[in-house]
Amino acid sequence: MHLNLKPRSRLHAKTRSNRPGAMLVCLFFLVCLPILSVIGVEFLERGSLQDTLHWSLSYKPLFILNVGLSFCLLVFIYAIVGSPAIAGAISTLVLGVMALISYLKVKMIGEPFFPWDILLNKESMDIASLVTGKAALVRIGSIAAAVILVLMLRWVMPRMKMPVVWRAVMGLCALYALYAFGVKTPLAGKILDRAGVSEIVWNQQENYTNNGIALAFTLNVKNSIVQKPATYSNESIAAVAADIKEEGLKQAKGSDPLNGKKPNVIFIMSEAFWDPTLLPNVSFSEDPLPTVHRLQKESTSGYLLSPQFGGGTSNVEFEVLTGNSMSFLPGGSIPYQQYVSKPVPSLASYFADLGYKSMGIHSYEGWFWDRDNVYKQLGFESFKSSENFENPEVKGFFISDAEVSKDIIREVDNTANPMFIYTVTMQNHGPYDTPRYGQNSIQVQGNLTPEAKSMLETYTQGARDADQSLQMLIDHYEKSDEPTMIVFYGDHLPILGLDYQVYAESGFVHTGKANEWTLEEVKKMHSIPLVMWSNFDMPKQQIPLLSDSFLGAHVLDMLHLEKPANFALNAKLASEVPGLLNNLVVDSDQGLHAEAPDSVKALIEDYRNVQYDLLFGKQYMASHLDHDYLTKTAQTGYNAEFGAQVGARSAMESGSTPDAKPASAH
Template sequence: MNRQTLPLGRKRLAKSLFIGTALLLSSCLLSIGVEWISRGSLWETLAWIRRNTSIYALNALISGSALILFYSLIGSVFLAVGAAAVLLSVMAFINYYKSMLVGEPFFPWDIILNKEGMDVGPLFTGAQDLLKLAVILAALGGLIYLHRKLKSRLMVSWISRGILGAVSLAVLLSFGLQVSWAKERVAKAGVDDTIWSQQANYDSNGLLLAFTLNVQNAQVPEPEDYSADKMASLAQGLTADTFGEAIPAFNQTDGKEPAAPQKRPNVVFIMSEAFWDPTRLSNVSFSADPVPTLHQLQQSYPSGTMLSPQFGGGTSNVEFEVLTGLSMSFMPAGSVPYLQYVNGSVPSLASYFETKGYRSLGIHTYDGWFWNREGVYKELGFEGFKSKDGFINPEYNGLYISDNEIADSIIHEIDQSDDPVFIYAVTMQNHAPYTDKNRYPSGNTFKVEGDLTEEARDMLETYAQGAHYADQALKRLVEHFAQSDEPTYIVFYGDHLPTLGLEYDLYRQAGFVQSGKPADWSLTEYKSLRSIPFVTWSNFAAPEEQQVNTISASFMGSYVLDTLGMKPEGQFALGSKLYRSVPGLIRNLTVDPSGALSHTVPAGSEELVEQYRLLQYDILFGDNYLSRFVDAPFLTKEPMANYNTLAAAVKEEE
């Protein structure tokens, strides 16, 4: 053997060993760092590793695969480690803050949000966060120094890097798509893919593994019992029921008996951003009632509690439930139907009312791209959608367009239309954050007393001020239509409770919940943080309304159709049955007609809930069997060819 080949071979071997050791060690350290950031505690991270060594190894395998993929592209071990550290650290910080703010971890589909993604920069205020950031920056500085010093000694061929990159990509895809060998490794490690409780999933399995396993949850699997025969049987049960078709009587003001209106009433849904009743916080008091209109209407008109599938965010999911009559309970936790599943025509309240001779319009005082509403509203059968761009010189109050602009827009649309109008309006004025006590030009006129920190008190006063403005916009609508000869029905509610501090801080200080960790909550506490007040109002004498104490957002459409004496069809017909049998149905919680709470479906309602699950799959992902067996034109209604053309014409005229 040539003497010169031995040293060269040894050099290559030494270089390979160094690169391999560096990548292996870096993978292990990256996994620890990710969990440290994500969990907020290094000691908690180390304790998790001791309890779950095999699961930690899988997290290290995923971080290592990502690292090797970067190495194959960059060609420098040190720069690859730096790039992987930045990417994984950003993921961990987003996961940490998202979990603290809204009780949900970071999901693969959150990446689709683009502009709607979380900006965690302003949240870096604590000493622990600054320490983590300092460690990351110091490590990056060291890596850049090593790259400059050792770059020429650690170069390898692009062929070798290409092979490594292909293998690492295959590993990542295998775990994401759950191919057989990866599924076996996951099972042997004792992983419990708890999709029904994603926070528990991430806590048990680690951020990287839980995030990767969630890739497969972007698609909803077909139920085993889904078939044409099953849907035919379900449809037969729906069409066998009879529902009233009476048109409500208009409430005259001259003392005469109410007379039937000449046309169907306008129907207005108002989903007020983060609207909630802050006076429900028992350990605090307000200098004045911030929501007097809500309380007045609750005393005089049918009202109750709407059970929301969300807390602190995810407005579009609440909107999806109300408009479609479908439930987030049957979808992967953390999914966003507007971004993932509405890829074609989906029957909704908008298409239902269109088939009944109504015009349908969506209104929102924010950007049309937000949650992809502009495209989704078309697929839901709306005639038009008016976003922020549709408002000419709108009034702002604080950070966003005022709720009064929404009220005025609703009034304008109804007053100028010859046909009855269905409107779904979504406000923006009271959107988070609430940390700036000088947010509103008028200042905070509601003072809070109670055992709260100054920061929490300022936050609650700012929130109460915003809730008051929303309450006054509702009053503006009621007062207008009380004097109008246009029969109009209004249902008003919020989308979710507001985020008031990390780890539910204000709610804990006010005694609303005892812990900042959802896993520790009782069913009553869980329900409290999902319970939104709703009120209805009409300027005519509606048929006797079915009074409910609690109703899920997905059943609100059925409830309103029943109230108006209009025949519920398709999923709304099934919803009409469901809210009488299981009025509250969200993930991890059901409420029976007596108000009893449970994690499981009430006895006797299991078959009905299973039908609901099958119907939802059929509409969103299946073969639309229901539309073949039920005579309901809205089930097959295509998006309107003139979508948004009328709204554009109005804007040009203005």
């Protein structure tokens, strides 16, 4: 026993004698790893070592800030786990995954990784579908190798046990530093100003490129909370309300063609619907959109300016249903998951007040973008998601658009009251890199790579099916004695390859780098076809361009309905600024501007104040106008019909018999 103890005593003495050296090695590791991590994650996201080194050397203060934040993350994790190598491996993994997600998001939709993306659940699988690409796999392999290499240092570095109190102090200091930069405390603000940090919230891709991933991500934490506009007050809202009253903006325009009879109003937001024939230097074996092209000649039609590209469908819903604008919210934010946690006035609650049954229909699962809960807050009576479709036809990967049209007809036919329906389809959701329909009926010719050609043909097949599903509805309601209006449009342009491959190869845009597009190209990449049809007389209108947030006000005017306060303001603004995005403003003459002209800034500020009042403020507007509409609560018994059906179906599938018959759908 004595012989066995001697080596341990010597080892213990050696460890004690080398304690200062072990501490120096540990500190060297804690300092060097963040430097290497920042270079590594920037290389992963930028894809060019030359660009990474140029940024590191040319923007040294910004580089140092990124290193500092990475150091704080490493120290915080070390304070928890107590091992420098394990802490280093975890921080390397966290930063690497963040860089990988940011890289994939930029490639897909031109937006980096935001703090609020952490809230995404299964929605993140849209990005996960791209991890099979070569570039993504190389990055995943690099991250895994780096994590393993850092972890192996555990067997090389001298062991040092730091007192728990010291670790706790270090961890709290590191956590406070991260917090300070996240909320931008006065001291952190001074440091950022001296370092020359310029936060470009309206162009987040440029924000991340200039400031670095770690810094830009941290600075965006405070943007999770929308700041109160400097001009927001009861007095400013009262002035807007007075203008609405004085100018008669709420009043319906023209005479009512239906003499008070209430038509069904059916909005169809077709997933990724766009007109592929707009691509130059590309031809199709037949017209993929005969219905839409006919309606563009015969009926009210035009283009909507979408705040999204390639994804973020719920943000388009948010704009159309509420009349609010994504332009006043942090870039990349998702109102359905971040801000709609209480009743918000919308078209659904407006039509419900008129005696309509307001229903949402979506041919995908109800949890997506939290629609199950959000539709309740928006004033819908019911929400029919894919779980409530009975034996639906599936085409490609999802429920077919034709099945959705059949379901709309079924719901309207079985409902005594007029209906307001907001429909979101799913069939033509990406990706399109693998043929999903077998043999496509429409062939594409043009100067495209085989990969781009295949992708475009798959997308075009889905667009053709969407067009046919619209014709199905028209055929039905042409024979119906129920007055019905259909508003058909897409949510955003489709993702047709990384770096906007199809758009760049066809010449639709001059480059696959979104930050180099002209204003005209930005406009084209956000412009979605809009067509309307009704089985009653309605004057034909041509709409050159209209933001999604102004569509509701326009439809109410077409139906000769009095507009509530917020939609009345929308109509006034749309007459002067029909297009409004973060980085693009379109004036009434279709002139394009990177920022709002001085002549309309005050009106836009009124719009911002009213939106803040409704979503986050004290609801001053409700004390001046439309109190009942602006303060309406969720409908009692929201979605009771489908909740009962789901419960009965679950009971039947489990082999038990429900105690009572399920409630009728209507």
